[in-house]
Amino acid sequence: MKPLENQIAIVTGASSGIGEATAFALAAAGAKVALAARRKDRLGNVKKRIEDIGGEALLIPTDISVRTQVEAMVAQTQKKWGGVDILVNNAGVMLLSFMDKLKVEEWERMVDLNLKGVLYGMAAVLPIMRAQKSGHIINISSDADRKVFPGSAVYSATKAAVTWLSEGLRFELALEKMPIRVTSISAGAVTTELAKHITDKDIFEVFRSHPPIEFMKAADVAEAVLFALTQPRHVDINNILVRPTQQAT
């Protein structure tokens, strides 16, 4: 029996990077996985990879920054498989920019996706998990939840919020003795498409000032997710800080 056999999972941002690696790892561990993101073609590739190893996946094109779409994503998963055991709130953008550039639309995109998207996901699954009296919400935060550098003010603010939201929800559920687990994963640098969306080219000067290091791979973060998910039910891994060995700060 695989460790996540019969578990029903939703992974947001499953079309690339950490979300793709996590969806694949969960499916390999036996879970049925709903794949949510905007790029349908990329989700189709992930679905095929999962089916090629004998897994089961559901493709749900979703803009996670739109509440009604997140609600529909969860409803579709529940209708197909009868419940939701795991939600991995992973979709996110890191649109680093210096504050004086006033890239207000990018600030809004980060707040709408990284913060409000996570809230929408939690709101949509909590009634189902409460009724089941089981479930696990994993929020992909960042080590930027505890640090800020020039250009990261808004991104760091959204990730600090994700980590504290996770802890706040966990605290309330624990007080109620409601057996729903909550985990935040604070990841350091991972090789993905994340930095490709940065439009403030001056930010790359900041990057260039850092000595090169070996980044983590998306699969390394997926391993951390799997670790949290495969603990006994009475153990809740609250937060994992995972960084590249060579990452100093």
Ligand SMILES: NC(=O)c1ccc[n+]([C@@H]2O[C@H](COP(=O)([O-])OP(=O)(O)OC[C@H]3O[C@@H](n4cnc5c(N)ncnc54)[C@H](OP(=O)(O)O)[C@@H]3O)[C@@H](O)[C@H]2O)c1
């Ligand atoms: N890479 C790192 O160093 C690092 C470190 C710490 C934390 N993280 C966090 O890890 C998460 C995943 O990032 P990644 O590094 O794997 O980057 P990535 O490869 O760029 O993946 C981002 C994912 O988010 C999805 N996404 C973006 N906007 C969306 C929207 N409006 N609705 C639905 N999905 C949306 C993208 O899919 P579509 O474009 O197809 O919608 C994609 O699947 C993010 O929350 C990020 O903050 C990354």
